[in-house]
Amino acid sequence: MKNKDSVIILSVWGYPPQWTKYKYTVEIDHPAHRDLGKSTCISCCTTITLAYHLAKKYKVKTVVFGVDTVIDPSAAKDIRYKALSSYKNWLKKLLDQDNCSCCNEISRPSIDISVLPGIGHYYGWHFKASVDNAFVQAFRKIFAELSRTNYSWVFLDLSHGLNYLLTAVLYATVANAVLFNLENRLMIMNSEPARDNSKRCIVTREKYIQREFSKSLNMLDVSRLQVAVNLVRSLIALKYFQPIQLREILKELEEKSSQIIPELEELEKALPFFKLLSNTIVGPTFTNSYTIDNNSREEPLRTALCREHQGLQDRDVAEEFRPRKNDSSKTVEYDSTSVFSVLPIALRKIVSDVCEKLIANEGDRYLIKYLDNIGKYYRRSGSIHSNLIVKRTKEELGKVVEFVVKNRNFLESCYNSDLVLARDTKIEISEVLFRAVSSIPWNTLNEITRDIGSEKDDCITLACRLDIATTKTNLNKERQEIYSSSVDSNIDRFLRNMCAHAGFEYTSIRKIVIDVEKKDLVKIVYDKDILFKILKHGKIIELKR
Structure with missing residues (x-):
């Protein structure tokens, strides 16, 4: 028997004891759901009626969003716990066959309840949450659900609930649908207006929710929820290595930086990774890319964002804003937040999705495999030119690896550790040997390999054929040009080479490490000063030390 696809229903509930019984009819006029009939x-x-309808075809999960304001704070030590318990009790009564004619036809639905922060005056208390609190907590809950299960459809039921709560959950749902590529699989449902019906479904001894009547009410500005959705939508462009939208986001957030420094820091950290890939500068994004300074101290490159891939996946985001009672002032308060706090969550999802593809099949350990993954990613994204650059670079690196592995013993016997250093199954070669071998055609390298095998070449002959001395002189001259240059046009040439060789610009490289058994590169070490000077010149990365 074929397993059912999973769908999720998101619903907003207000105060269920005020609800009355109706005959609900559901018929979804969509090609994917017409076979469900009526x-x-x-x-x-x-919500229960919709779950019953969808259960004909799907495995249904439901998340209900309630609100703290259903509870009188004077009668509850823990408002959130009491609210959650009340909703669970009301749900049980709503599922009772006396209140539901279809509930005996389906298995008990899987329903989670999340209680959101409240706004307004109830029971003589002032609930002082913001729309941002409701949006952010709803976003986190929906994000956690969509991360756990591969849902084929999302249904949002807006038939019940409070006005601002409906708005917050609506935008939180849309933002997540955009992020999880479910926007065209989002169905938003609402019932016709309810008619007057005095018979309540739930009989309760508790007093009905009491809203404090006031001659004045505050208008809530919820427009920033749309801004948050637009920013999440802009972040999606990063999947195609288009960071221009992220720069605009940072610009907008910087205007509010006094409140959202953590968000800015995380976004700024990710920007260089995507700027490098947008310019086909792939090398510094490899997980085992490092820099070395003048004191021979190596440091991992911060631009290798996929190094933290697993950590991004393991983060728990389903946090809640817990209510705090103040009996003397009769207020219920919550930690302040901003709708922009969801952006790092969205960004981590995007980075994780990208890295999952880039480091597949051991791409996190082996550079040529990493380049192969990136080339495929460029091709799927329509970046043909970038794909061709990566393909050529991969071939050039493969040429170096093959020559060094085949002639390992002879190279070790001819050169000191400054050029070649072998450790177990690893060979470390300097930038001089790397550039020398790279600049020689395949046919010539194959000829040199044959001559070494037949003992026609000695060390002196090999040095001449590889032109080691000239290569070393030229590299030193070019490095000196970069160190001393203050003219943009001089650095432009090296920046062009960086882009044209997928980040393997010779003057910026100090050494590479080859795995003999895998015949692949496992580490690349850049000259810190040169790399950062070139990248800073291109405004790709800021020099932070």
Whole structure:
């Protein structure tokens, strides 16, 4: 029997004891759901009716968003716990066959309840959350659910609930649908207006929720929720290595930097990674890319963002804003937040998705495999020119690896550790040997390999054929030019080479390490001063030390 696809229903509930019973009819006019036909259910809740309808074809998970304001703070030590318990109790009554004609036809639905922060005056208390609190907590909950399960459809039921809560959950749902590529699989549902019906479904001894009547009410500005959705949508461009939108996001956030420094820091950290890849400067993004300074101290490159791939996946984001009672002032308060706090969550998702493809098949350990993955990614994204650059670079590196591995023993016997250093199954070669071998055609290298094998070449002959001395002189001259240059046009040439060789610009490289058994590169070490000077010149990375 074929496993059912999973769908999720997101629903906003207000105060269920005020609900009454109706005969609900569900018929979804969408090609993917027309085969479900029409369902009717006498029920007190549209969410249950919708779950019943979808269960004909799908495995249904439901998340209900309630609100703290259903509880009188004077009668509760822990408002959130009491609110959650109340919603669970109300749910049990709503599923009772006396209140639901279709509930005996389906297995008990999987329903989670998340209680959101409240706004307004109830029971003589002032609930002082913001729309940002409700949006951010709803976003986190939905994000956690979509991360755990591969849902084929998302249904949002807006039939119940408070006005600002509906808006917050709506935008939180849309933002996540954009992020998880489910926007065209998002169905937003609402019932016709309810008619007057005095018979309540839930009989409760508790007093009904009391809203404090006031001659004045505050208008809530919820427009920033749309801004947050637009920013999440802009972040999606990073999947195609287009960081221009991220720069605009940073510019917008910097205007509010006094409140959102953590968000700025995480976004700024990711920007160089995508700017490098957008310019086909791949080398510094490899997980085993390092820099070395004048004191021979090596440091991992911060631009190798996929090094933290697993850590990005393991983060728990389903945090809640817990209510805090102040009995003397009769207020319920929450930690302040900003809608922009969801951006790092969205960014980590995007980085994780990208890195998952880039480091597949041991791409996190072996550079040529990493380049192969990136080339495929460029090709799928329509970046043909970048794909061709990576393909050529991969071939050039493969040529170096093959020559060094085949002639390992002879190279070791001819040169000191400054040029070649072998450790077990690893060979470390300097930038001089790397450039010398890279500049020689395949046919010539094969000829040299044959001559070494037949003992026609000695060390002196090899040095001449590889032109080691000239290569070393030229590299030193070019490095000196970079160190001393203050003219943009001089650095432009090296920046062009960096882009044209997928980040393997010779003057910026100090050494590479080859795995003999895998016949692949496992480490690349850049000259810190030169690399950062070139990248800073291209405004690709800021020099931070």
